[in-house]
Structures are given as structure tokens and as C-alpha cells.
Amino acid sequence: MNNGIQTSVEAALLHYKEGIGTFTKKMPTIAERFHAFTEACFAEGALTKKEKQLIALGISLATQDEYCTIYHTKGCLDEGASEQEILEACAVAAAFGGGAAMSQTVTLVQECVRELRTTH
Template identity: 45%
Template sequence: METYYHPQDLSKFAEMGKGNPELWEKFLAYYNAVFAEGALTEREKALIALAVAHAVQCPYCIDAYTQACLQQGSNIEEMTEAVHVACAIRGGAALVHGVQMRNVAQKLSM
């Protein structure tokens, strides 16, 4: 079936450098620095990336960071909890906007 997303496109990510190599190199240097061991371990950063991948619902990122998490020694229980964190924040973000709904409704109502 025709679809916008193809798994094999993940490996073509570097082709984005062809349109503007300078910006691509800067992005890559920043990206690699972000994921290097720092105050957080590479394993912890991969779990954060996995959660964010679900929050932004990027299938490429979910594929890449599921592999990265396993390769960093994380287990399915930890990865599931990371996804729940994304879910809780997304759900909570929707719910907290209910306060706006309540404010508007309160203003309009007698």
C-alpha cells in the first residue's frame, strides 16, 4: 500500500545534507554532542529520546530509539515506562487545557 512513511527511508536521513551541507554538519555536530555521555548517561538519553519520539509520534525516531535503547542495555519494562511518561505528559497537556475551557465557559456563562 502506498504510504508517506517507508522504513528504508530512515537510512536516507543523511541525504538531507545534500541541500545544505553546512547546516547539516552543524545539526549533526549538535545532535552527536547532545547524545554523548554527560551529566546523563547515553542510556538515559536514549530513553528520553524514545519517550519524545512517541510524543512527537515520529515512526523513524521510534524505530531508531527502540534499537538504541536495547543496544544501550535497557529492557522492555524501562522502555514501556518511558512511553507511559510521554503518554502522561501528552494526556496531562490535553487535560490541563481544560482549565482554559473552564475559564472561557465561566466567562460566557451566567
């Protein structure tokens, strides 16, 4: 993988963490409630945490949200999703989101998996 991509994936994750930290300082009540809501949404239930991350990745691709695509690709890996499971979820997103979702799958998602898999 080229170093520019590695840096961009790492930089995007850091940029998000810094941004959410700043927002939390400025809007603590909103941030706390948002975090509580998302934690509840991603908690184990009838669906596993891994399944929920795969769904979130698909939605991220369909909505063309690059930060969430990176974040939820990492979430999928953190929850033990295989590359095959990730790519199948991406294929479903591409069936819904078309070429835009597929372009993010064949570039950003695969780059994230290559880079982030080495840290898991």
C-alpha cells in the same frame, strides 16, 4: 511478529538513513552542524547515553513522530535498555501524551522491540 510490521520497521529505518544521506549531499553544512549538535546532546554526561535515548523515545511518543519513535527505540536497545525500561519510559510519555502516545507504545514500540531485540 507479522512480516508486514518487520518490513515496515526495517523500511522506516532505511528510509530515514536514505533521506538523511540525500539531505547531507544537498545541505552539507547544515547536516554536519546538526549531526555535531545531536552527537553532543547524546554524549555521555551527567545522564547516561541510555537515559538520553529513553528521554528521546518519550519525546518522540509525545510528539507523535513515528520515525523518531523507531529510531530511538533502536537507540534504547543499542544502549542496553531493557524492555521494561523502554516500556516505563513509554508509560511516562503516555501520562503526558495520553492515548496517542499509548497507542504508539502498544503497537509500534512493542513491534520494534520484538524485531530489533533479535538483532542485538
